[in-house]
Each structure stands twice: as structure tokens, then as C-alpha cells.
Amino acid sequence: MKKLLFVCITAVWMTACGGGDSASSESQKPDLIKKTETPADDGKGVGSVTHVELNNPLDEAMVGRGKSIYEVKCAACHKLNNQRVVGPGWAGITSRRKPEWIMNMTLNVEEMLQKDAEAKALLKECLVQMPNQNLSMEDARDVLEFMFANDAENSPK
Numbered sequence: 207m208k209k210l211l212f213v214c215i216t217a218v219w220m221t222a223c224g225g226g227d228s229a230s231s232e233s234q235k236p237d238l239i240k241k242t243e244t245p246a247d248d249g250k251g252v253g254s255v256t257h258v259e260l261n262n263p264l265d266e267a268m269v270g271r272g273k274s275i276y277e278v279k280c281a282a283c284h285k286l287n288n289q290r291v292v293g294p295g296w297a298g299i300t301s302r303r304k305p306e307w308i309m310n311m312t313l314n315v316e317e318m319l320q321k322d323a324e325a326k327a328l329l330k331e332c333l334v335q336m337p338n339q340n341l342s343m344e345d346a347r348d349v350l351e352f353m354f355a356n357d358a359e360n361s362p363k
Contacts, residue, residue, distance in 0.1 A: 249303075252321045253310030258347070260305060264355050271345075272352025279339045280349070286356050292334050300357045305350055312339065312346045 250256060261268070276284075283292035299308065303324070311318050311325060315336050318325040329335060341349070 247323060250306035251304075251310035251314075251325070252317050253314035255306045255309040255313065255343075255346075258305035258309060258350070260354070261351065264351055264358070268348045268351035269355040272348035272350070272355075275341070275345055275349050276352055279341070283336070287360070290332070293332055293336060294328065296353060296356060297360055298357060300350075300354050308350055308353065309343075309346045311336075312341055312349060313343065 285291055285295045286297065288295040288297045303311075307322075307324070310322075315325075315338050319329050319335060320326075
């Protein structure tokens with residue numbers, strides 16, 4: 207009886223500890239590595255916006271809507287010049303960041319602050335997390351158009 211119990215315990219132990227063939231466990235390692243690789247930083251940030259079609263010339267209706275959104279949701283923390291209030295000033299933002307990054311930051315702030323290196327650096331600099339303003343895709347695009355207009359208006363001639 208003791209021998210039978212010993213054999214059963216040994217069989218259970220070998221099964222629980224993997225006891226499978228080493229070839230199959232080796233073939234699983236490359237899949238695990240593929241799943242944990244991080245994509246190269248393309249400067250577009252983290253989120254659903256992967257391409258933005260810019261307007262040339264700027265769409266004045268979009269600029270106007272973007273300005274209105276800025277005044278209600280953004281102006282308390284961001285100035286249109288280089289002055290940092292709570293968040294960084296917006297002057298020159300469109301030359302420092304890709305349009306996709308700007309939109310992803312406005313639409314997907316939580317994930318950007320967790321995964322994007324530039325967003326993490328801004329958080330360290332400003333010490334305050336940007337709140338999610340619940341902008342729609344259209345709102346974010348209007349704000350982006352306003353940012354381009356602001357930069358064009360304030361750039362040295």
C-alpha cells in the first residue's frame with residue numbers, strides 16, 4: 207500500500223512540475239519573447255491615432271472650435287506662450303511633437319502617461335497628471351488645428 211501511495215505521489219509531483227518534454231517547452235519561449243517586445247518609439251504616442259491629415263491652409267472653422275474648447279477645458283493649465291502654469295505652455299508644440307502624439311495625449315492621457323516616454327517626462331517635470339477632458343476625436347482634431355494656428359500666429363516672421 208505504501209509503495210502504491212509513493213508511486214501515485216511521485217506521478218502527481220512529476221506532472222505538476224512540468225515533466226513534459228523539453229522540446230515543447232523550448233518552442234514556447236520564442237512566442238513569449240515576441241509578446242513582451244515593445245515597439246520602437248515612432249513619436250506618435252500610444253493610442254488609436256496613427257495618422258493625421260493636416261489642412262493646408264488651416265480650416266478656420268476648426269480653429270474657431272478648437273479655440274473655444276481650449277478656453278473652456280485647457281486654458282486654466284496651459285498658456286498659449288512658453289509660460290508654464292500647471293502644464294507646459296503651448297508655444298511651438300506643433301514643431302516639437304507629431305500631430306498624432308498631440309491627439310493621443312489629449313484622447314488617451316492615462317495610457318500615454320503610463321507607456322509613452324515623452325509623456326512620462328512631462329509628468330516628472332510638471333508633477334501633476336493631466337486630467338482626461340473626455341474630448342471626442344473631432345474635438346481633439348479641432349484643438350490640434352487651433353494649436354497649429356497659434357504656432358503660426360506666434361512664430362517669428
